[in-house]
Amino acid sequence: EAEVAQSPRYKITEKSQAVAFWCDPISGHATLYWYRQILGQGPELLVQFQDESVVDDSQLPKDRFSAERLKGVDSTLKIQPAELGDSAMYLCASSAGTGVNTGELFFGEGSRLTVL
């Protein structure tokens, strides 16, 4: 069964360091999402791609976060510099179509970040 792949699963870093997460969506899925999930809360959308274009990054802290999906396939989310408040699970998801009427987001297992 096709899955969304994410790496690394766990990352521990010190504040002010740079960190990067990688996501490979299900093959053929045009829409890719990065969510941040703070412990005890629901996922919060950071950025949404349609193919290689950003369609929503309104909640992405652009002073320190960046995301790209250069060839419209896999994606990288970067944080530089990391802050203590960035400790969270970073979830990648993909969907087959455009918009919420696709019905289902397929999530990866997430990358858990701890900033010391």
Add this chain to the structure above:
Amino acid sequence: AQSVTQPDIHITVSEGASLELRCNYSYGATPYLFWYVQSPGQGLQLLLKYFSGDTLVQGIKGFEAEFKRSQSSFNLRKPSVHWSDAAEYFCAVGAGYSSASKIIFGSGTRLSIRP
């Protein structure tokens, strides 16, 4: 903008008992509604979704949910829970037809099962 509220942070039920998890949404038109489940340390899995039509929708693992427009609710139910149902459950609401539409998640309800 759409929003979703899950009023129960943590619920404990006995194995074999019935379950109802509450979800209330806010959106000006008919929303798309979803329930996802998350096991510890894992990503989220879709249980069921409502787009239109029959307001009682069936999902995987024996779950169902009922859309009630008058109450702005989409509560999740299961007639008899199993120990394996212990997990975090998220209600989500989506809106819009364009590629810029997005899905917003509630804060979740943690379900514990009493043996």
